Amino acid sequence: MVSDGLQRLEQDTRALAQAAGWDICIGFDDCPPLSAECPACTQPLDRQWQLRIWRHLPADEQGEALAHELGHILVYHQGLSRLQDTVDEVAYDLGKGLVNFVGHRLLIDILQTVYSIRSASHLQLYRGILEPQEEVYDASEEHVIRVIQGLRLWDLARTAPDCAAQAEACALQHDDSKGAFDAAKRYLDDITPEMAPNVMRARVQLFAQATGCCLPRQGSFIAGPG
Numbered sequence: 121m122v123s124d125g126l127q128r129l130e131q132d133t134r135a136l137a138q139a140a141g142w143d144i145c146i147g148f149d150d151c152p153p154l155s156a157e158c159p160a161c162t163q164p165l166d167r168q169w170q171l172r173i174w175r176h177l178p179a180d181e182q183g184e185a186l187a188h189e190l191g192h193i194l195v196y197h198q199g200l201s202r203l204q205d206t207v208d209e210v211a212y213d214l215g216k217g218l219v220n221f222v223g224h225r226l227l228i229d230i231l232q233t234v235y236s237i238r239s240a241s242h243l244q245l246y247r248g249i250l251e252p253q254e255e256v257y258d259a260s261e262e263h264v265i266r267v268i269q270g271l272r273l274w275d276l277a278r279t280a281p282d283c284a285a286q287a288e289a290c291a292l293q294h295d296d297s298k299g300a301f302d303a304a305k306r307y308l309d310d311i312t313p314e315m316a317p318n319v320m321r322a323r324v325q326l327f328a329q330a331t332g333c334c335l336p337r338q339g340s341f342i343a344g345p346g
């Protein structure tokens with residue numbers, strides 16, 4: 121299961137993380153939230169990346185899932201950590217989502233071109249979001265949930281171009297999702313780890329303004345126009 125590319129990816133990612141004072145711990149288990157639908161996850165804890173893979177995955181999919189999580193850590197330390205700093209004060213889920221979604225196309229591209237690792241399982245699983253959007257029962261949460269749905273659909277559209285038209289049609293189901301999809305395309309599409317921090321910040325602010333998720337001025341999060 122451990123390909124040459126995966127070995128190199130792990131070495132490079134560990135070296136970059138260590139240079140920033142971070143450690144990486146990799147485990148295989150079957151505790152929540154790990155499942156067939158969520159085959160891998162990574163949590164930061166005390167400058168340690170705790171990377172977990174669902175241990176029931178077939179071996180080749182374990183390799184892909186591990187590569188995907190390492191890819192997130194790699195692009196983070198290549199410079200998306202600055203995006204994290206920019207969005208730290210935005211509502212938790214949106215901030216986390218932004219870093220995650222902006223990172224996907226970058227990491228999928230690096231895995232393929234530098235390490236010859238494909239992302240077929242991730243994209244296959246991700247296509248599952250092209251379902252009719254679920255009802256949201258908590259009205260106070262609805263706006264930010266729809267914005268995140270729009271972001272996720274933008275992410276799918278740019279990582280799986282064959283799904284782009286379908287993803288956009290899916291975003292159209294709700295004004296806030298469509299608004300987030302369009303704003304992400306306009307303001308977030310060309311963010312790279314190398315982008316200057318002030319430019320990154322300006323882009324996130326433009327995105328936040330366009331979607332009614334304004335960045336807080338005094339620690340409060342303002343979701344939506346209403």
Ligand SMILES: [Zn+2]
Nearest residue numbers: 188192220224
């Ligand atoms: Zn991911």
